[in-house]
Amino acid sequence: MANNNGNVARILYKEIVEGDLRKIQAQSNDADTGGGARDFRFGSYKKLMPAIQKMFPKTVKEKRKRNGQTIQIDVFKGKFFWNNPEGMLLQKDSFFEPPTDVRPSEGRIARVHEYACFDTSLIPKGGVGNRILLLLIQLHDNSVWPFFAEECTLRTTGKWDPEVARELLACIDAERSVNRAVIGYRDFTNTDKYCNGK
Amino acid sequence: MENNLSDECLETLRLLARSKNVLISGSPGTGKSKLLAEVAFAFETAYGITPTGGPPRLNPLAGIPIPPASGKKNENIPAPTKNKREVFRTVFHQNSKYRDFISGITPSVNKKAGGQDFTIVSGTLYRASEYARSGDGAALLIIDEINRGPALQIFGGSIVAIEPDKRLAPDGSKRIETQYFELLHPDSSNIIEYALPDDLYILAAMNQADASVEPLDVAFLRRWEPLRLEPNEQVLRNFYGLKAKTDNPLPNIPANITDALEASVKAWVAINNQISLGRGSEFQIGHGVLMSTIEPSSLPLNEALNLLCVGWAKVKVHVEEVFFGDIRGIAATLNALDGPNYNPFKLVETTFADDLRFKLDGPTNFTESTIYHALRAFSQR
Numbered sequence: 132m133a134n135n136n137g138n139v140a141r142i143l144y145k146e147i148v149e150g151d152l153r154k155i156q157a158q159s160n161d162a163d164t165g166g167g168a169r170d171f172r173f174g175s176y177k178k179l180m181p182a183i184q185k186m187f188p189k190t191v192k193e194k195r196k197r198n199g200q201t202i203q204i205d206v207f208k209g210k211f212f213w214n215n216p217e218g219m220l221l222q223k224d225s226f227f228e229p230p231t232d233v234r235p236s237e238g239r240i241a242r243v244h245e246y247a248c249f250d251t252s253l254i255p256k257g258g259v260g261n262r263i264l265l266l267l268i269q270l271h272d273n274s275v276w277p278f279f280a281e282e283c284t285l286r287t288t289g290k291w292d293p294e295v296a297r298e299l300l301a302c303i304d305a306e307r308s309v310n311r312a313v314i315g316y317r318d319f320t321n322t323d324k325y326c327n328g329k
Numbered sequence: 330m331e332n333n334l335s336d337e338c339l340e341t342l343r344l345l346a347r348s349k350n351v352l353i354s355g356s357p358g359t360g361k362s363k364l365l366a367e368v369a370f371a372f373e374t375a376y377g378i379t380p381t382g383g384p385p386r387l388n389p390l391a392g393i394p395i396p397p398a399s400g401k402k403n404e405n406i407p408a409p410t411k412n413k414r415e416v417f418r419t420v421f422h423q424n425s426k427y428r429d430f431i432s433g434i435t436p437s438v439n440k441k442a443g444g445q446d447f448t449i450v451s452g453t454l455y456r457a458s459e460y461a462r463s464g465d466g467a468a469l470l471i472i473d474e475i476n477r478g479p480a481l482q483i484f485g486g487s488i489v490a491i492e493p494d495k496r497l498a499p500d501g502s503k504r505i506e507t508q509y510f511e512l513l514h515p516d517s518s519n520i521i522e523y524a525l526p527d528d529l530y531i532l533a534a535m536n537q538a539d540a541s542v543e544p545l546d547v548a549f550l551r552r553w554e555p556l557r558l559e560p561n562e563q564v565l566r567n568f569y570g571l572k573a574k575t576d577n578p579l580p581n582i583p584a585n586i587t588d589a590l591e592a593s594v595k596a597w598v599a600i601n602n603q604i605s606l607g608r609g610s611e612f613q614i615g616h617g618v619l620m621s622t623i624e625p626s627s628l629p630l631n632e633a634l635n636l637l638c639v640g641w642a643k644v645k646v647h648v649e650e651v652f653f654g655d656i657r658g659i660a661a662t663l664n665a666l667d668g669p670n671y672n673p674f675k676l677v678e679t680t681f682a683d684d685l686r687f688k689l690d691g692p693t694n695f696t697e698s699t700i701y702h703a704l705r706a707f708s709q710r
Contacts, residue, residue, distance in 0.1 A: 218390060
């Protein structure tokens with residue numbers, strides 16, 4: 132943390148589904164999970180833009196192959212912060228790539244296997260009735276901290292800050308198609324929020 | 330966080346936490362509906378009202394990254410520990426019934442063959458109460474225009490039970506003081522004894538000065554914590570983008586948009602002073618009547634003048650309604666008795682059947698060419 136304030140400005144969250152785990156463990160390269168890239172995919176890209184742009188405030192040019200041709204695209208850039216098991220503060224540049232033509236509504240955090248904070252050993256074991264959410268927590272000092280949250284802990288009174296628990300549970304419990312992952316964000320500095328359920 | 334909520338909203342939340350029943354009153358245009366909406370949003374989303382009075386904080390080394398903050402429990406917010414929060418809304422009117430609010434029998438519509446001809450409906454208070462009685466639930470019931478319907482009839486036996494010290498205990502158990510009342514139970518169809526839960530909050534609003542309102546008796550009113558909203562010059566000035574008020578005289582012709590907006594503020598203040606003298610302060614017109622989604626300060630002068638015509642047409646209608654049948658009262662309020670000669674309104678004498686009569690001459694509608702002179706005249710006292 133750049134300072135000791137620690138006040139949360141906004142949270143971008145996404146349910147970790149089986150496909151995400153297979154991708155991060157490099158066990159899949161099927162079309163269902165978005166090919167062989169090791170990334171976390173975020174649907175509802177346009178709706179999440181207000182939060183994405185704040186968490187990845189810079190842009191860099193990157194070369195990508197599209198339809199067999201190499202082109203330059205703008206990739207959002209920020210920085211992830213986390214503590215290793217010994218409590219040491221680590222940080223690394225983070226990148227959020229805009230959608231491809233094939234998946235026009237999905238943005239993605241790229242190369243997640245290169246980040247120790249996304250180590251699969253850190254991801255709680257979820258299951259039916261106990262979904263796992265990836266949280267990108269941005270503080271007022273603009274630092275972004277990835278964490279995982281278990282649904283069962285959110286439902287346990289007194290474990291989480293009640294305002295945060297209320298927000299995440301409301302989106303988990305919202306109505307959506309069975310095959311849609313929970314995705315949304317909540318900005319605590321204003322009234323902005325999004326949840327992909329109703 | 331809390332700074333994003335208006336002072337009135339925070340005050341209302343504090344009063345709800347303390348007294349559970351809050352009654353907002355104020356002249357039309359003083360922001361009652363806006364306040365109801367703001368409180369509803371704050372209550373339901375718990376926006377800016379964390380139990381400890383602070384925003385969520387990250388603790389990166391804790392097992393849970395955003396645990397509850399430690400510290401003193403915030404006593405200034407309703408139901409701070411409840412996670413299921415719901416707002417229920419109703420508007421009272423002349424045809425509102427006890428059945429709509431508590432419970433009652435109503436004909437079955439589209440009933441199946443052989444089905445019951447009548448059904449028992451759950452009223453708004455009952456539904457809000459049932460929600461708040463659930464383990465992690467808290468409900469805010471908003472009643473707008475509470476004095477437009479027969480409030481005492483609508484509340485029926487629940488009127489005593491709404492008092493904060495007559496509710497059930499926070500854990501849902503009965504207290505010595507808990508007041509029960511009878512209602513027709515929508516599920517069992519039996520008459521049962523019923524009491525209201527601790528985390529049911531009732532926020533009502535009314536305008537005392539409207540024509541089609543019912544009087545509320547003292548016994549009813551004392552069960553509510555009052556919050557009065559007054560016309561607020563500074564809110565209007567802020568909306569217009571004007572600085573603090575000045576005593577500088579208004580120019581004959583508006584040189585810029587600031588002159589026109591300053592005339593509007595001064596005229597509105599003067600009109601309210603006259604209404605207070607002639608009819609009472611509760612009949613004033615609030616700042617909201619001159620506010621809209623369009624910021625006049627961003628418009629060219631002619632468009633701003635046209636926008637002022639819209640708001641001031643409503644002010645004029647209000648004055649005519651408040652002083653209905655009292656032509657001299659209207660004229661005095663519009664400074665048309667002995668006002669300046671540039672006032673487009675004049676009180677003139679005439680006769681009818683050899684009797685002296687008065688009539689108010691002036692434009693039916695404000696226009697871009699008359700509005701500034703009218704406002705300047707209204708403000709000159």
